[in-house]
Amino acid sequence: MTKKKQIKTIALLTSGGDSPGMNCVIRSITRTAIGQGIKVYGIQRGYAGLLNNQFVELNASSVGNIIQRGGTILHSSRCPEFKEKHNREKAAQILDDRGVDALIVIGGDGSFKGALALEQEQNIPVIGIPGTIDNDISGTEYTIGFDTAVQTAIEAVDKIRDTAASNDRTFLIEVMGANSSSIALKVGVCTGAENVLLSHQKVDYEKIANAIRRGERRGKNSSIIIVAEGPKPGRSYDISHVLEDLHHISSRVCILGHIQRGGSPTANDRFYGSLMGQMSIQALLKGKHRHAIVVRNDHAECVPLTDCSEKSDHAMKEFVGIAEELSI
Numbered sequence: 099m100t101k102k103k104q105i106k107t108i109a110l111l112t113s114g115g116d117s118p119g120m121n122c123v124i125r126s127i128t129r130t131a132i133g134q135g136i137k138v139y140g141i142q143r144g145y146a147g148l149l150n151n152q153f154v155e156l157n158a159s160s161v162g163n164i165i166q167r168g169g170t171i172l173h174s175s176r177c178p179e180f181k182e183k184h185n186r187e188k189a190a191q192i193l194d195d196r197g198v199d200a201l202i203v204i205g206g207d208g209s210f211k212g213a214l215a216l217e218q219e220q221n222i223p224v225i226g227i228p229g230t231i232d233n234d235i236s237g238t239e240y241t242i243g244f245d246t247a248v249q250t251a252i253e254a255v256d257k258i259r260d261t262a263a264s265n266d267r268t269f270l271i272e273v274m275g276a277n278s279s280s281i282a283l284k285v286g287v288c289t290g291a292e293n294v295l296l297s298h299q300k301v302d303y304e305k306i307a308n309a310i311r312r313g314e315r316r317g318k319n320s321s322i323i324i325v326a327e328g329p330k331p332g333r334s335y336d337i338s339h340v341l342e343d344l345h346h347i348s349s350r351v352c353i354l355g356h357i358q359r360g361g362s363p364t365a366n367d368r369f370y371g372s373l374m375g376q377m378s379i380q381a382l383l384k385g386k387h388r389h390a391i392v393v394r395n396d397h398a399e400c401v402p403l404t405d406c407s408e409k410s411d412h413a414m415k416e417f418v419g420i421a422e423e424l425s426i
């Protein structure tokens with residue numbers, strides 16, 4: 099398989115954690131490719147499906163009525179075996195046997211590492227499209243699914259605010275994002291949270307307690323603290339215990355969890371998903387073979403895949419103060 103080969107057949111897969119908007123990307127890739135006379139295979143369950151030869155041919159109808167659906171119709175998975183070179187050799191052979199000229203990978207930085215290895219070692223042209231709710235990939239300001247996850251969390255926090263206010267309570271609401279604080283910070287600003295605890299920040303209990311007491315003095319009867327889950331999901335329980343022990347502040351914990359991964363994608367995720375899918379085919383037709391479609395300064399661009407294979411926390415930390423200033 100040579101890089102300059104004409105693109106007649108492509109395959110695409112979704113890998114790692116699923117995110118709302120992946121279906122928009124699948125639809126866009128499929129329809130753009132078919133419009134260019136390119137045959138399209140969807141590979142089910144990410145790299146695991148690639149190694150197990152789980153291919154389905156996609157046509158314009160197979161991606162109908164999915165633009166509004168969360169998750170991924172191709173399913174996703176984690177596949178540690180793909181980190182081994184002999185399995186990537188096997189994958190290259192399977193792609194070759196199917197006559198696949200290029201592979202499009204929708205996923206996070208781990209999935210991109212797999213795609214990069216496939217290109218570098220096995221000479222398979224690859225394009226990466228960032229799909230993860232965490233918004234934690236280097237080289238792009240936006241990942242598909244982030245906006246929907248934020249919206250879902252905002253709606254949940256608004257509901258919890260109702261009960262917190264009615265029962266005079268402090269709530270610690272833990273949001274997803276692993277080591278990235280992107281979701282926490284945006285949700286914190288958008289819900290008027292009294293505090294936002296970032297993933298790697300040492301918790302300043304004194305500061306939290308002072309803010310709650312200050313609020314109480316001016317008649318505030320409830321507080322919302324948004325906690326980025328960080329490396330250890332569930333850390334809100336520890337924080338709640340320390341607040342009680344050190345400052346006699348009682349709090350309730352709500353871990354939003356996987357609800358943030360599901361649901362109908364927002365306009366942003368649908369729009370960027372559609373745009374990035376279309377651009378991935380255009381990139382392949384222009385002979386790009388180791389690239390990613392990213393968003394920079396609100397514009398979608400095609401950049402080297404090596405820009406995007408690291409984790410990076412895009413939380414706009416300069417806005418941490420806003421949540422606090424506005425919630426006095």
Ligand code: ADP
Nearest residue numbers: 114115176177180181205206207208209211212
């Ligand atoms: P994400 O893509 O969301 O970051 P993971 O980090 O779990 O999620 O990666 C998804 C999959 O990508 C892994 O299960 C594995 O199949 C593949 N992968 C991750 N890292 C590598 C690597 N260093 N080399 C090859 N494949 C990798």
